[in-house]
Amino acid sequence: MTIIDVAKAAGVSPMTVSRVINGDAGVRAEMRAAVTEAITALKYTPNLMARSLVTSKEVRIGVIYSNPSAAFMSDFLAGVFEEASARAAQLILLKGEGGAPPTRDAIEGLxxxxxxxxxxxxxxxxxxxxxxxxTDAGLPVAVVGGVVPDAICVNIDNHRAAYDMTRHLVGLGHRRLGFVLGNRDQAASIERLAGFEAAVRDAGTVTTHVVEGDFSYASGLIAGETLLDAASPPSAVFASNDDMAAAVVSVAHRRHMDVPRDLTVAGFDDSTAAVTLWPPLTTIRQPVRALAAEAMQRLIQAMRTGPSAAEVAGKTCILDHLLVERESTAAPA
Structure with a gap:
């Protein structure tokens, strides 16, 4: 049984149940009685781990993920594991299948x-x-790569990062640019597209061709074929992550094109994919490991402060990005 089950049985919010469990004197007598009765009927045991974190040296943290990019998740989980090890924290992983979120039952089981x-x-x-x-269960949440209300948020400035890379390509002399968009449902994708478009507007006399992907390597292959089949193909392609950029490089190689002599390609993330293909990718370094570690630190802080966790939640931490220039970009032939 969880705090959610108690709240449903008592006909109150999970926050009210939490206040009753913590002895908050501000709860009305009838609500307190309903919650107490539900706790007894359901034989609910409060989450002692969450309540004893002030003195406990060991914490248990759930990590939920469904990202289709293997390279990104490799770096993300490495950052989480390293920080968890340094703080003697136990991790419980829950993965959504096929890129979808886990089911409600799976999350409640976690x-x-x-x-x-x-x-x-x-x-x-x-x-x-x-x-x-x-949050209905009364647990603090840390979000990596997003800016949302009522959560600890750790991110980079995606708009500025995409702007910087686009300006770099224009500075090399490219005037026909291709852009591979990530999943349109994600804010980071839209911010990167907006940064790309802003840089193009500022440059002037630049033609663009935008195609959609979903951050997976497979979608990058389709995007690469579409861009290079265009009547006036781009001389440079900027993909919204390294997996899709690596796929564009693969498409170019299959067409016997030299990268970067015949086609410049740039990515985003600076994941392991950026340095394990030839040529190594020019990319935006998103410090994925540092983002994950920072989220872990802030989450543990919120867990330890108990009721004052709201002071941490909702505050966004923006880490720096870096444009890393490698062999996949050059001036147009």
Whole structure:
């Protein structure tokens, strides 16, 4: 049984149940009685792990993810594991299948395993339904790669990063630019597209061709074929992540094109994919490991401060990005 079950049985909000459990004197007598009766009937045991974090050296944190980019998740989980190890925290992982969020039953099962907080990897941080399940249970939430209300948010300035890369390509002399958009449902995708378009407007006399992907390598292959089949193909392609950029490089190689002599390609993330293909990618370094570690630090702080966690939630931490120039970009032939 969880705090959500108690709230349903008592006909009150999970926050009211939490206030009763914590001995808040401001709860009306009839509500207190209803909650107490529901706790007894359901034989509910409060989450002692979450309540004892002030003195406990060990914490349990749930990590929920469904990102289709293997390279991104490799770096993300590495950052989470390293920070968890440094703080003696236990991690419980829950993965959504096929890029979709886990089911409600799966998330509630995770909550019932006595975790004290949850980290949501992108794009799940933008799922109001997933966040609601967790916050209804009275647990703090840390979101990586998004800016949402009532959560700890750790991100980079995606708009500025995409602007910087586009200006770099224009500065090399490219005037026909292709852009591979990520999943349109994710705020980061829209921000990167907006940064690209802003830089194009500022440059002037630049033609563009935007195609949609979903951050997966497979979608990058389709996007690459579409861009290079155009009547006036781009001389440079900027993809919204490294997996899709690597796919565009693969398409170019299959067509016996040299990168960057015949086609410049740039990515985003600076994941392992950026340095394991030839040529290595020019890309925006999104400090994925640092983002995950920062989210872990802030989440543990919120877990330890208990009722004052609201002071941490909702505050957004923006980490710096870096344009990393490698061999995949050059001036047009």
């Amino acid at each position: 909550i019932a395993s006595r975790i004290g907080g949850v980290i949501l990897a992108p794009p799940l941080g933008e799922s109001a339904a997933v966040r609601q399940i967790v």
